[in-house]
Amino acid sequence: MLLLECPYCGVKAEETELAPGGEAHLKRFGPGSAPEEFEAYMFARKNPKGVHFERWRHAYGCGKWFLAARDTATLEVFGTYPAQTSEPPADLVEKIRARRPDWKGYK
Amino acid sequence: MRRYSVFAIAREAMRYHTGWEKAWAAPEPKAKYDAVIVGAGGHGLATAYYLGKNHGIRNVAIIEKGWLGGGNTGRNTTIIRSNYLQDPSAAIYDKALQLYETLSQDLNYNVMFSPRGLLMLAQTHHEVRGYMRTVHANLLQGVETKWITPDEVKKLVPIMNIGGPRYPVLGALYQPRGGTGRHDAVAWGYARACSDMGMHIIQNCEVKGVRSENGVVTGVDTTKGFIGCSKLGMVVAGHSGQLAEMAGFRLPIEAVALQALVSEPIKPCMDVVVMANTVHGYMSQSDKGEMVIGGGTDGFNNYTQRGSWHHIEETLRALVETFPMLSRLKMLRQWGGIVDMTGDRSPLISKTPLGNCFINCGWGTGGFKAIPGSGWAMAELMAKGEPGPLAAEFNMWRFKEGKFIDESVAAGVAH
Secondary structure, eight states, X not given: OOEEEOTTTOOEEEGGGOEEEEESSOOOOOTTOOHHHHHHHHTSOOOOXXXXXXXXXXXXXXXXXXXXXXXXXXXXXXXXXXXXXXXOOHHHHHHHHHHOTTOXXXX | OOOOOHHHHHHHHHTXXXXXXXXXXXXXXXXEEEEEEEOXXXXXXXXXXXXXXXHOOOXXXXXXXXXXXXXXXXXXXXXXXXXXXXXXXXXXXXXXXXXXXXXXXXXXXXXXXXXXXXXXXXXXXXXXXXXXXXXXXXXXXXXXXXEEOHHHHHHHOTTOOOOXXXXXXXXXXXXXXXXXXXXXXXXXHHHXXXXXXXXXXEOSOOEEEEEEETTEEEEEEETTEEEEEEEEEEOOGGGHHHHHHHHTOOOSOEXXXXXXEEEOOOSOOOOSEEEETTTTEEEXXXXXXXXXXXXXXXXXXXXXXXXXXXXXXXXXXXXXXXXXXXXXXXXXXXXXXXXXXXXXXXXXXXXXXXXXXXXEEOXXXXXXXXXXXXXXXXXXXXXXXXXXXXXXXXOTTHHHHTOOOOOTTTSOSOO
């Protein structure tokens, strides 16, 4: 069972309380963008076996979007953080590095 | 290869079954092959088989990191059907169904194909309209399906509660030619036929890297050393993204867990396959009497081959309403597999940015039914270097061009 702590209300929410929202920190492309750019952000999503950053919504709680760092191969959760950032916070990255020394870092 | 037959059984019965051969050999890898296929599941083995049978390419190795047929081929709910909405899908899935119809004879291996008929229940008005549209599309595609009324559904499946109240059965899309097969036997049958053609099936051999020079693959680094190849086929389902990364390109694929479960065996009670997409459940009865039940996928990326518990609860809760007699059944086993989902829920059978490297993946939640057709199309692509009519639309660049083969709406969740 997946447990994620909502960074807004501090509740340790269980999976059925949450709605998954796919890859985090996506760069969105608007009108006038090239087909390659649309393809990259709409379909060619990151799909790592290991450390992954995702969007989640505390759907049956405060209703807000937040971001989570998780290992897709073990289901280990490294941490959650508010959605108003364009890249993972430094302390979380340090924490992941400590747990996964061979991780290549956030790209 | 000694053929299996009634005479073989009689002969072996006379000598205490001492004369049976191993179904396939376990060779050490050679330095180089004309074609290397990564992944000895149903799709990989079928690709190798049709490479040899249709195109005469027999210097082939099939590399498998675990054991043969031990991935999704051994984890699915064995449903076979071809009632898809879009023309390219109907073409390849019906090709697969036609090949399944004679596969036991072709392979001299009993794959227990059982065309017992398949129902897709419409439990909302939206589904009624959707399935009627599919029936009309299938008519134009030459795939025989029909729309049947709730009373006809009840006649086919007496154990079903069609009255609701929450999910009343409003009718069903019926494909009489659909059914089930024996999933392991499909992999074993293809493996035996491939081995008989002199192909090498190398198990417990994981690919660790893909070597390429000037945009052309030269071979793969494996746990059994470097294996060279003139052509490379990637047919690894859930781990396609990993393999593509080794080769230096990204696929429009995300890996998620899909679950299934099986009940204790009971007396025969349902002789068709029933799929209920609104409630995310599908069910058939195996020859052993177990109810084989498939559920929905998780909504997040996952490589752990185990899914979320609440999906099982959802599936069973809904199935118990539709099949009240299930409420007292004990479930024996539950398992998960990693499925490779594309944005339009249709597969990739495609060339790649590397000249002699080809990919067959993205079958998502419904790959078993496609195995023979997929192998047929992939073998043609690998042999000629260009896709034939079956594979042409399933190229990996369709997402850039917006030429989707959209089955996500048509197929609902169960697929």
